[in-house]
Amino acid sequence: MLCLPTETASVFPCFCIFPAMPLHIPSVDLTRSQAHDNGDLPVQRPHRMNNPDLLHRKGTFTMLTEVNKSTEANLATNRRFYEEVINQKRLAVVDEVAGANYVSHSFPPGLPPGREGLKAFISAFHTAFPDGHLSVDHMIDSGDTVATRLTFRGTHTGDFMGIPPTGKKVTVPALDMARYADGKLVEHWGGPDQMSLMQQLGVIPAPGQ
Numbered sequence: 001m002l003c004l005p006t007e008t009a010s011v012f013p014c015f016c017i018f019p020a021m022p023l024h025i026p027s028v029d030l031t032r033s034q035a036h037d038n039g040d041l042p043v044q045r046p047h048r049m050n051n052p053d054l055l056h057r058k059g060t061f062t063m064l065t066e067v068n069k070s071t072e073a074n075l076a077t078n079r080r081f082y083e084e085v086i087n088q089k090r091l092a093v094v095d096e097v098a099g100a101n102y103v104s105h106s107f108p109p110g111l112p113p114g115r116e117g118l119k120a121f122i123s124a125f126h127t128a129f130p131d132g133h134l135s136v137d138h139m140i141d142s143g144d145t146v147a148t149r150l151t152f153r154g155t156h157t158g159d160f161m162g163i164p165p166t167g168k169k170v171t172v173p174a175l176d177m178a179r180y181a182d183g184k185l186v187e188h189w190g191g192p193d194q195m196s197l198m199q200q201l202g203v204i205p206a207p208g209q
Contacts, residue, residue, distance in 0.1 A: 070144075070183075071141050073183050074141060074144070074146055074180040074183070075139065075141055075146060077097050077180065077183060077184075077185065078139065078146045078148060078178060078180075078185075079136065079139070080093070080097060081093070081094075081097050081098075081185065082134050082136055082148075082150070085097070085122060086122060086125075086132075086134045087133055087134060089126050091119045091122065091123060094115050094118055094119050094122075095115060097184065097185055098115050098118060098184060098185040098186070099181065099182070099184035099185065099186040100114070100115070101114075101186055102114050102115050102118065102184075102185060102186055102187070102188070103186065103187050103188070104117060104118060104121075104187075104188045104189075105187070105188065105189045106188065106189055106190055106191045107121060108121070108161070118188075124160065124161065125152075125154075125160075127158045127159065127160070128154075128156060128157075128158040128159060128160030128161075128163075128165075129152075129154030129155060129156060129157070129158070129160075129170075130154075130155075130157060130158065131154050131155050131157075132152060132153070132154030132155075133152070133153055133154065134150050134151070134152050134174070135150060135151045135152075135153070136148060136149075136150055137149045137150055137151055144179055144180050144181065145177060145178065145179045145180070146177075146178045146180065147175075147176070147177050147178075148175070148176045148178070149173070149174075149175055150173070150174040150175070150176065151171060151172070151173055151174070152170070152171070152172045152173075152174055152192055153169070153170070153171050153172075154169070154170060155167065155168070155169050155170075156168050156169075156170060156201055160201075163201060163203060166201050166202060168200060168201055168202065170197060170200040170201065171200075172192045172193055172196050172197045172200070173192070173193050173196065174190070174191060174192040174193065175190045175191075175193075176188065176189070176190045176191065177189040177190050
């Protein structure tokens with residue numbers, strides 16, 4: 001007799017009831033003729049190749065290892081961009097961390113495309129905020145994309161997008177989304193909070209003023 005559930009299936013396993021059947025266990029001849037010289041019986045161990053599940057797991061572990069290596073490389077490159085290009089002002093490093101097909105979806109009008117536009121955008125900040133420093137507050141990865149929350153601090157002592165120096169210190173939040181391919185930065189969204197920056201420079205009134 002087989003008992004089947006009559007209600008909606010549960011997430012718990014169903015323990016079905018079958019009629020008791022006699023167990024037919026073949027007899028095993030454990031004579032000393034089958035044993036080794038020391039009296040131990042031979043033990044047969046399953047060969048690894050006879051278990052396809054092990055091969056499947058090995059492939060899974062290898063794939064996960066490669067994904068982890070790729071993720072770690074993307075995070076390292078991302079950090080290198082902020083530390084060396086932004087903070088250390090080494091614009092030549094852009095050619096090492098960004099791909100030739102780099103695209104930004106956040107450039108202001110008038111900048112050239114690709115890596116040259118990225119260098120021009122960063123150079124403008126270096127000129128306007130010579131003491132500028134970018135701190136990484138939080139960084140997470142999702143596949144080939146790295147999201148970074150940052151804070152930019154600096155003193156406005158140079159021309160910035162036609163705005164003469166104000167001598168004001170600013171603290172500007174930023175949020176970047178960067179996509180990587182073959183270890184290179186190839187696509188970017190986001191950037192510093194331009195509204196907050198303009199308000200701190202006094203170009204536009206802050207809320208409530």
